[in-house]
Amino acid sequence: MIRIELPVSEKDVRKLKVGDEISLHGTIVTARDAAHKLMVEEWPKFVEPLLKNGAIYHCGPVMKKTGKSWKAVAAGPTTSIREEPYEAAVMDHYKVRFIIGKGGMGPKTLKACKDVGAVYLHAIGGAAPLLADTVVRTKAVHLLDELGVPEAFWEFEVDGFKGIVTMDSHGKSLHSALLRKSKKKRDAIIGI
Amino acid sequence: MQKDFLELIRRASCELPADVIRVIKQGRNAEANGSPSRSALDDVIENCDLASRTSRPICQDTGTNIWYVYHPRSVSQMALTRDILAATRKATRLAYLRPNAVDSITGKNSGDNTGPGAPVIHFHEWSRKSLVADLLLKGGGSENVSAQYSLPNGAIGAGRDLEGIRRCVVDAVFNAQGKGCGPGIIGVGVGGDRATSMIEAKEQLFRLVNDKNPDPVLAKLEKTLHAQCNELGIGPMGFGGLTTVMGVKIGARHRLPASFFVSIAYLCWAARRASVSIVGGVATYSQISQQALKYKLPAVAARKGR
Structure with missing residues (x-):
């Protein structure tokens, strides 16, 4: 397990590899x-x-408000591929180092990981209370009224949020490797 | 009945059925020590335990809420709908459900999980004195990778027969890769029209994951497909591994001579379903739906009964 403190430097992120x-x-x-x-x-x-x-973090959490503070009740990742049309531009513009979600992303984001110096971190889909419990504090929320609870920007301070690197800054992606492998299997099983 | 429906929602959202947990544990034990897929399933198991102990949603996407309500003649469907809506609103306030109903045109979240088409409620009148409600929470990630094929389909060489159905299911599970939060449960609806074909597929998801189809032809196809989907090697979360699906469940409806649909409803590992039976104001909760009772239950579940 590699411990990463955020914010993190480009140099440190470039050391990370698929499988970490x-x-x-x-x-x-x-x-x-x-x-x-x-x-x-x-x-x-x-x-x-x-x-x-x-x-x-690609996540639409379940939040509970007590007094003035918000608590993350359930906060697992959502499917990342929907952000594929946007992510590369976002990463480049804001210099984002970690994209966290589930299911992996496509070639545009993989290229951005290489160009910007970033990785895709796969969290465990559905593991919502487990990941919510790593949120030690909700620091702020932005555009809550405009976007609603699942879609708002939530600033979470986390301590020990776990994930596995499945796309790195060296052009490697576990997802595309598995896609190629399983496609061969599919063709054999279907018989085409 | 509002109170009982609220408790039903809580149980569905926070407690994964025992039959599903059992299969996830078997899957975990099968994956190699130290592999990402084993560690993913370890987290899933720990997460479910935590959710159940703290009455929190297993997954933050509390999904489409799909209700099947079986009621005696004397009970009003309007009154039942009112109670379900009230329970849904309260469950959202208590954070058993995430506000999950969004106006598709304006983008505004209704904030309480109600609105046109939300939640989904199917009513069936029956001759018994009891009222039974079965509830499934189906996550959006798995809904997005669900699919419908119109046969014949040239791309995968699927004709209008069992072999064609087999090809559709393997192809859909391949296309889903790790995006549906596998290991998934695959509901298959054969026939019907475009809408009822998918309804049949979703009704299959109410079955126990390790039950048996009483139709020997479908039972054989389910077994074959279970093995073949796992041969794809996509594994838990798409990390690679032995357990890509936990089971394949197939139902068929009559179709028009012109149409042959195969609908595939992918259900994520968080297969959240719960049931309640209410007789004389007393509620009894269970993890076995009316739909599940039409199939051959595994020995453990059959002993416990409803």
Whole structure:
């Protein structure tokens, strides 16, 4: 298990390789479908300090408000591939070092990992309370009224958020390797 | 009945059925020590235990809420709908459900999981005195990788026969890769029209994962497909490994001579279903739905009964 403190330098991220198990400490920011569309259309300024050398988490959490503070009740990853049209531009613009989600992403994002110096971190899909318990504090929420709970930008301070690198800055992707392998199997099983 | 429906939602969202946990544990034990897929399933098991102990949603995507309500003649469907909606709103306030119903045109989240088409409720009147509600929470990631084929399909050489159905299922599971939060449970609906074909596929997801289809032809196809989908090697979360699917469940409906649909409803490992039977105001909860009772239950579940 490799321990990473956020924000993190490009140099340190470039050391990471597919298969590395990571434990994250510091701030990660949730952003999913509506947030990505908004970022590439408006390039909001408030995101800049949050994402520079930081981490985007594809997640729409279940949150509970007690008094003035928000608590993450359930916060597993959502499917990342939906952000494929946007992610490369977002990574480049804000200099994001970690994209966290599930299911992996495509060639554009893989190329951005190489160009920007970033990795894709695969969290365990559905492991929602387990990952929520690594959120020690909800630091802030942005655009909650406009986007709603699942789509808002949540700033989470995490301590020991676990994931595995499945796309690295050296052009390697576990997902494309597995796709090629399973396609051969499919063709053999189907008989085409 | 509002109170009982609220408890049903809580159980569905926070407690993974025992039959599913059992199969996940078998899958975990089969994966190699130190492999990412084994570690993923270890986390899944720990997560489910934590969710159940703390009454928190197993997954933050609390999914499409699909209700099947069987009621005596004397019970009003309007009253039942009111109770289900009230329970849904309360479950959202209590964070058993995430606000998950979004206006498709304006993009506005209704905030309470209700709105046109949400939740999904199917009513069936029956001659018994009891009222039974079966609930499935089906996550969006797995819904997105679900698929429908119209046969014949040239690309995969699928004709209008069992071999064609087999090809569709293998192809759909291949296309899903790790995006549906596998190991998944695959519901297959053969025939019907485009809508009822997918409804049949989703009703198959209410079955126990290790039950048996009483139709020997379908039972054989389910067994074959279970093995062949696992041969794909996609594994838990798409990390590679032995368990790509936990089971394949197939149902068929009559079709038009012109149409032959094969619908594949992918259900993520978080196969959240729960049932309640209410007689004389007393609620009894179970993990075995009415749909499941139509099939040959595995020995453990059959002993426990409803």
